[in-house]
Amino acid sequence: MATTMAALVGTAGVFARESNASPLSETPAVRDTINGVLAFVVPGNDPYSHQQGMWTDRPGGVTAGTAESLERTLDQASPMPLLGPAAGNLPGAAAIALLLNTFGVTADPRAVSGPFAAPFANLSHAAKAQVFEWLDTDPRFEGLVLKFVVNAIPTLAAFAAFSEVSAYDRTRREIAGRPVGWELSRYAGPSDGWDEFLGYYGGIDEVEG
Numbered sequence: 001m002a003t004t005m006a007a008l009v010g011t012a013g014v015f016a017r018e019s020n021a022s023p024l025s026e027t028p029a030v031r032d033t034i035n036g037v038l039a040f041v042v043p044g045n046d047p048y049s050h051q052q053g054m055w056t057d058r059p060g061g062v063t064a065g066t067a068e069s070l071e072r073t074l075d076q077a078s079p080m081p082l083l084g085p086a087a088g089n090l091p092g093a094a095a096i097a098l099l100l101n102t103f104g105v106t107a108d109p110r111a112v113s114g115p116f117a118a119p120f121a122n123l124s125h126a127a128k129a130q131v132f133e134w135l136d137t138d139p140r141f142e143g144l145v146l147k148f149v150v151n152a153i154p155t156l157a158a159f160a161a162f163s164e165v166s167a168y169d170r171t172r173r174e175i176a177g178r179p180v181g182w183e184l185s186r187y188a189g190p191s192d193g194w195d196e197f198l199g200y201y202g203g204i205d206e207v208e209g
Contacts, residue, residue: 007157021150022087023114024077027117028117028118029053029097029101029117030071030093030094030097030118031067032117032118032120032121033096033097033100033101033120033121034047034067034070034071034093034097035062035116035121036048036052036116036118036120036121037047037100037120037153037157038062038066038069038070038157038160038161039051039052039055039061039121040052040060040062040125040128040129040157041154041157041158041161042059042060042157042158042161043055043058043060043061043125043185044058044061044062044063045057045058045059046059046060046063047060047115048062048109048116049100051114051115051121051122051153052123052125052128053115053123053125054125058184059166059183059184060161060180060184061157061160061161063156063161063166063180064166065164065165065168066160066161066163066165069070069160069165070156070157070160071092071093073097073159073160074092074093074149074153075091075092075093076092077092077149077152077156078091078095078096078145078149079091079092079093080145081095082095082096082099082145082146082149083098083099089093096149096150096153097118097120099135099150100118100120100131101118101119101145102119102125102129103120103131103134103135103154103179104118104120104122104123104128105119105121106134107123107127107130107131107134108123108124108127109165111123111127125196127138131163132154135150136151143171161180161181161184162184163179163181164179164182166179166180166181187207
């Protein structure tokens with residue numbers, strides 16, 4: 001893991017340079033990393049799922065709005081520096097992306113080259129699983145806020161994938177279509193009630209108080 005930490009410091013410089021050009025959550029490496037996480041948790045028919053070698057024939061976690069939602073959640077949940085000054089004092093989604101990419105290169109050095117800017121997004125599904133296993137069991141994270149944040153990544157990714165964000169109109173503050181998460185979970189959507197629940201149980205149609 002000494003190699004991983006050395007790579008972490010080196011990769012931090014790349015993210016720091018990107019952060020000078022645009023908001024952290026909008027840099028290609030961060031967005032590609034987050035999409036790589038979403039594809040890992042809920043594979044679909046997107047390029048990130050195909051790259052990892054595990055995909056389906058229908059939309060999955062990488063749909064409109066999900067990456068932005070997950071980045072916003074990570075930024076708001078962990079606005080403090082997560083990795084220390086040696087790694088650029090990055091907070092939120094940028095820090096998580098840096099960590100995933102650093103461990104990703106350790107899992108497979110070939111991931112530095114590929115169709116995506118982020119090495120993590122270029123990994124196979126099995127290599128991504130290895131990265132999360134390392135992060136989950138790394139003793140250096142015990143007792144740190146980073147430990148909690150790392151453990152929450154897959155959960156928050158699943159939440160974003162199965163939420164209504166893919167069809168949510170933020171301007172009108174209402175759902176403007178059928179969310180992908182509803183299709184994935186076979187959720188029929190909200191209703192005013194079901195005939196099966198009209199009346200009382202066991203044929204009783206009236207009670208007296």
